[in-house]
Amino acid sequence: MECGSLPAGVRxxxxxxxxxxAWLRASAAAVAEQRAWLTDLDAAIGDGDHGINxxxxxxxxxxxxxxxxxxxxxxxxxxxxxxxxxxxSVGGASGALYGRALQRAGGTLRAEAAAAAEPRDPxxxxxxxxxxxxxxxGPGRGPGDVxGRGPGDxxxxxxxxxxxxxxxxxxxxxxxxxxxAVEAIGALGRASPxxxxxxxxxxxxxxxxxxxxxEGDDVPxxxxxxxxxxxxxxxATRPLVARRGRASYLGERSAGHLDPGAASSLLLVRALVSTxxxxxxxxxxxxx
Amino acid sequence: xxxxxxxxxxxxxxxxVVTRHPGGLGGTVVGLVLVAHSPELVRGLRxxxxxxxxxxxxxxxxxxxxxxxxxxxxxxxxxxxxxxxxSRGDGAVVLVDLGSATMAVEIAxxxxxxxxxxxxxxxxxxxxxxxxxxAVEAAAGAGLDGVLAAAxxxxxxPKLPGDERG
Numbered sequence: 001m002e003c004g005s006l007p008a009g010v011r012x013x014x015x016x017x018x019x020x021x022a023w024l025r026a027s028a029a030a031v032a033e034q035r036a037w038l039t040d041l042d043a044a045i046g047d048g049d050h051g052i053n054x055x056x057x058x059x060x061x062x063x064x065x066x067x068x069x070x071x072x073x074x075x076x077x078x079x080x081x082x083x084x085x086x087x088x089s090v091g092g093a094s095g096a097l098y099g100r101a102l103q104r105a106g107g108t109l110r111a112e113a114a115a116a117a118e119p120r121d122p123x124x125x126x127x128x129x130x131x132x133x134x135x136x137x138g139p140g141r142g143p144g145d146v147x148g149r150g151p152g153d154x155x156x157x158x159x160x161x162x163x164x165x166x167x168x169x170x171x172x173x174x175x176x177x178x179x180x181a182v183e184a185i186g187a188l189g190r191a192s193p194x195x196x197x198x199x200x201x202x203x204x205x206x207x208x209x210x211x212x213x214x215e216g217d218d219v220p221x222x223x224x225x226x227x228x229x230x231x232x233x234x235x236a237t238r239p240l241v242a243r244r245g246r247a248s249y250l251g252e253r254s255a256g257h258l259d260p261g262a263a264s265s266l267l268l269v270r271a272l273v274s275t276x277x278x279x280x281x282x283x284x285x286x287x288x
Numbered sequence: 289x290x291x292x293x294x295x296x297x298x299x300x301x302x303x304x305v306v307t308r309h310p311g312g313l314g315g316t317v318v319g320l321v322l323v324a325h326s327p328e329l330v331r332g333l334r335x336x337x338x339x340x341x342x343x344x345x346x347x348x349x350x351x352x353x354x355x356x357x358x359x360x361x362x363x364x365x366x367x368x369x370x371x372x373x374x375s376r377g378d379g380a381v382v383l384v385d386l387g388s389a390t391m392a393v394e395i396a397x398x399x400x401x402x403x404x405x406x407x408x409x410x411x412x413x414x415x416x417x418x419x420x421x422x423a424v425e426a427a428a429g430a431g432l433d434g435v436l437a438a439a440x441x442x443x444x445x446p447k448l449p450g451d452e453r454g
Contacts, residue, residue, distance in 0.1 A: 091352035093388035096395060188391055
């Protein structure tokens with residue numbers, strides 16, 4: 001488990017804030033590095049600004065990621081915050097879609113964390129006796145909030161739920177969060193798989209995650225499956241005729257090109273895998 | 289032309305300013321909100337609307353937060369609230385240029401109050417023709433659904449000589 005050793009009977013979160021922050025950083029780096037690629041794809045069948053817009057939004061996230069306000073956020077709140085930043089700064093359809101997706105995924109993780117923290121057993125020691133650290137002021141302090149922690153600590157901390165099947169439950173929660181993101185994009189964008197959009201990467205990825213869950217895979221294995229499906233999904237957009245977005249105005253001429261939204265989605269999924277804290281050495285991705 | 293009346297009653301403070309539109313009954317004036325990717329486009333369109341139907345409130349929401357081409361949900365909400373205030377409870381019809389602008393409108397409506405949502409209609413009609421036809425209806429005192437119908441129906445209004453409506 002990622003937070004070092006936890007007290008017995010304590011279940012780690014599906015996605016720690018540490019991992020979430022690493023993912024956001026890696027996503028920003030990947031999009032910045034592949035900006036020209038995304039721009040070229042969007043120039044071919046869109047208005048050419050997907051790379052620029054997404055890069056700008058993720059840079060904005062990066063800039064504020066180490067600020068005092070965001071350092072204390074648990075995962076769900078952090079992703080909701082990132083979603084708001086992206087929605088406000090990326091612009092265009094992708095800002096709205098990725099922004100909404102992150103908000104819904106974050107909301108799901110937050111709800112799951114709250115449900116998990118309802119005491120069933122006597123609360124496990126949660127570090128309140130730790131040396132002086134950041135105290136979070138304000139109303140509504142709950143189990144997920146930072147209490148008496150040092151700056152390097154994970155704001156999620158251990159939860160105080162009883163013993164569960166740790167790995168299986170973590171995959172379950174990841175599946176729920178991923179599904180929430182996919183559902184948000186489909187609803188807001190009125191898109192379905194096959195329309196030549198980011199869903200053509202994200203839906204196969206979510207299905208692979210779900211399949212992995214039913215086969216009892218752990219988080220790294222499930223994510224590897226998701227990445228494989230995502231990569232195939234991107235290539236599968238090439239022959240499609242766009243039915244949504246700016247590319248749909250091109251009709252048949254959109255066929256023969258990869259979809260830029262699907263391409264950026266793949267980058268984000270890849271970043272999720274490469275930053276997964278439990279990834280064994282032999283599953284690390286080239287270049288990581 | 290707007291005619292502004294201030295009514296005094298003997299011994300009392302002036303009543304509120306009453307704004308009457310020549311065509312409207314009781315001052316009904318549904319507003320329009322123009323949501324597009326280009327600020328220049330909507331500014332020009334608002335000028336056209338002012339010429340065709342003076343007195344109709346028109347809110348603008350165009351350009352991204354960075355002033356580039358694009359749409360911004362917060363700006364849409366702001367423009368909607370301004371227009372609803374100017375239309376004093378008669379409501380507003382929102383017009384959009386492309387599909388992605390619809391997302392900004394939907395997000396804005398989610399942030400709006402229930403009352404604001406009830407007074408707003410989103411038209412799928414073409415933004416230029418729809419705005420003009422809708423504004424003319426609004427200036428004539430049509431209610432919210434009448435103005436929406438005008439905007440929605442703009443796509444089939446014939447433009448070319450020889451195109452006659454059945």
